[in-house]
Amino acid sequence: METHRTDTTGRILDVSERLFVEHGFEGTSLRMITQQAEVNLAAVNYHFGSKDALFDAVFIRRLGPLIADCLAELEQLKALARPGVSDLLMTFIRPCLSLSKDPARGGAMFVRLLSRTLVENHRDLRETVSQQYGVFVERYAEAFQRVLPDLDAVERDWRMHFAFGVMFNAFAGNDVLKIFTRSQIVSARDPDQIVKHLLPFVVSALQAGAPQ
Amino acid sequence: METHRTDTTGRILDVSERLFVEHGFEGTSLRMITQQAEVNLAAVNYHFGSKDALFDAVFIRRLGPLIADCLAELEQLKALARPGVSDLLMTFIRPCLSLSKDPARGGAMFVRLLSRTLVENHRDLRETVSQQYGVFVERYAEAFQRVLPDLDAVERDWRMHFAFGVMFNAFAGNDVLKIFTRSQIVSARDPDQIVKHLLPFVVSALQAGAPQ
DNA sequence: GTCTATACCGTGATAGAC
DNA sequence: GTCTATCACGGTATAGAC
Numbered sequence: 001m002e003t004h005r006t007d008t009t010g011r012i013l014d015v016s017e018r019l020f021v022e023h024g025f026e027g028t029s030l031r032m033i034t035q036q037a038e039v040n041l042a043a044v045n046y047h048f049g050s051k052d053a054l055f056d057a058v059f060i061r062r063l064g065p066l067i068a069d070c071l072a073e074l075e076q077l078k079a080l081a082r083p084g085v086s087d088l089l090m091t092f093i094r095p096c097l098s099l100s101k102d103p104a105r106g107g108a109m110f111v112r113l114l115s116r117t118l119v120e121n122h123r124d125l126r127e128t129v130s131q132q133y134g135v136f137v138e139r140y141a142e143a144f145q146r147v148l149p150d151l152d153a154v155e156r157d158w159r160m161h162f163a164f165g166v167m168f169n170a171f172a173g174n175d176v177l178k179i180f181t182r183s184q185i186v187s188a189r190d191p192d193q194i195v196k197h198l199l200p201f202v203v204s205a206l207q208a209g210a211p212q
Numbered sequence: 213m214e215t216h217r218t219d220t221t222g223r224i225l226d227v228s229e230r231l232f233v234e235h236g237f238e239g240t241s242l243r244m245i246t247q248q249a250e251v252n253l254a255a256v257n258y259h260f261g262s263k264d265a266l267f268d269a270v271f272i273r274r275l276g277p278l279i280a281d282c283l284a285e286l287e288q289l290k291a292l293a294r295p296g297v298s299d300l301l302m303t304f305i306r307p308c309l310s311l312s313k314d315p316a317r318g319g320a321m322f323v324r325l326l327s328r329t330l331v332e333n334h335r336d337l338r339e340t341v342s343q344q345y346g347v348f349v350e351r352y353a354e355a356f357q358r359v360l361p362d363l364d365a366v367e368r369d370w371r372m373h374f375a376f377g378v379m380f381n382a383f384a385g386n387d388v389l390k391i392f393t394r395s396q397i398v399s400a401r402d403p404d405q406i407v408k409h410l411l412p413f414v415v416s417a418l419q420a421g422a423p424q
Numbered sequence: 425g426t427c428t429a430t431a432c433c434g435t436g437a438t439a440g441a442c
Numbered sequence: 443g444t445c446t447a448t449c450a451c452g453g454t455a456t457a458g459a460c
Binding site (some may be wrong): 126203210 | 348372377378388396412413423
């Protein structure tokens with residue numbers, strides 16, 4: 001790890017992150033990247049193998065620390081005598097908010113890119129991520145079991161699935177109703193505002209009675 | 213509207229729908245479409261203007277009837293003395309289930325394509341849709357007001373926003389946790405199974421107490 | 425090992441002949 | 443309306459310079 005930033009792969013990563021966030025994956029060409037990073041076109045394929053692999057590298061550089069933060073918060077949760085649904089959700093929400101406020105790690109725009117990548121069906125990323133970060137889902141499944149012990153296991157999995165779906169969707173800034181109306185339904189892009197409305201919604205959803 | 217199926221635009225639409233559903237938008241090339249539809253490559257741009265516009269045409273051909281069904285169900289809701297949150301949600305869910313079971317209208321795969329298109333940030337589709345189908349959101353906003361009269365207006369908008377987000381995400385078959393684990397969290401692809409778990413989740417979420 | 429120049433093939437789009 | 447030819451741009455592969 002060199003300290004000086006003449007490193008080719010580092011410049012490619014930094015420029016790629018900014019352009020992927022600004023223009024999305026399809027909207028960013030390798031020629032845009034290599035031009036702004038002042039490296040040769042072939043450098044990307046030499047160092048990363050492909051455009052897909054480059055995206056994975058950009059993505060995982062931020063995902064790793066985020067997941068580490070979440071798992072650390074989950075550990076602290078064990079110290080609580082009787083943690084509630086809200087406590088559990090905040091172990092995920094707090095690191096996301098923290099990341100969204102740290103421009104050095106990509107800031108709010110990167111959280112959007114990250115969430116959108118998860119919500120959409122992004123490429124082969126699964127292979128890389130599941131091996132390294134499968135523990136993320138395992139730990140949260142255990143925590144959900146502790147917080148919602150009376151719920152059927154299958155039903156609990158569905159709710160965890162739905163809950164992460166809403167939260168990632170919210171952080172992605174997606175608005176499925178947006179195409180139907182000229183004015184946005186919800187105006188706020190501020191993550192804190194989003195969480196304020198999001199949290200009671202998800203908490204109540206998770207505490208619903210069992211179906212049938 | 214010709215009855216015989218030698219019509220060029222009709223063949224393009226039918227083939228496009230199948231290929232978009234199978235391979236997605238980016239994964240479907242105009243050359244694949246024109247080859248299977250047995251028309252010339254330039255025919256697409258002549259009849260539709262662009263690949264984007266072709267997708268819009270395919271999309272709106274199914275969206276129109278679906279929205280009409282939902283609005284019809286909303287009208288019937290007015291006859292109920294005191295409709296509940298569940299009744300309201302079913303005016304949207306029933307037409308979606310119906311569409312997903314009708315292969316002649318694209319079936320379950322098309323519902324996934326439709327939901328994914330809404331969840332993702334698809335192109336200029338907004339211009340076309342908002343003018344014709346803006347009424348969809350207006351009517352549902354009114355219905356939410358009737359069913360949840362005690363809720364603050366802003367809070368109600370947020371919940372409607374979140375609620376449609378979960379539902380479209382569920383119908384899209386998206387699983388944000390999928391990339392973290394080899395085995396799917398939730399296995400069922402059957403729309404009825406999805407709704408069974410989805411409905412109580414969303415109903416409870418919408419009935420949450422106001423934040424702070 | 426690292427970087428460069430360049431060529432290859434598939435993509436969506438378009439002009440102009442018929 | 444239809445078709446052919448052609449264009450610019452995309453990701454990728456490779457030969458060869460340092």
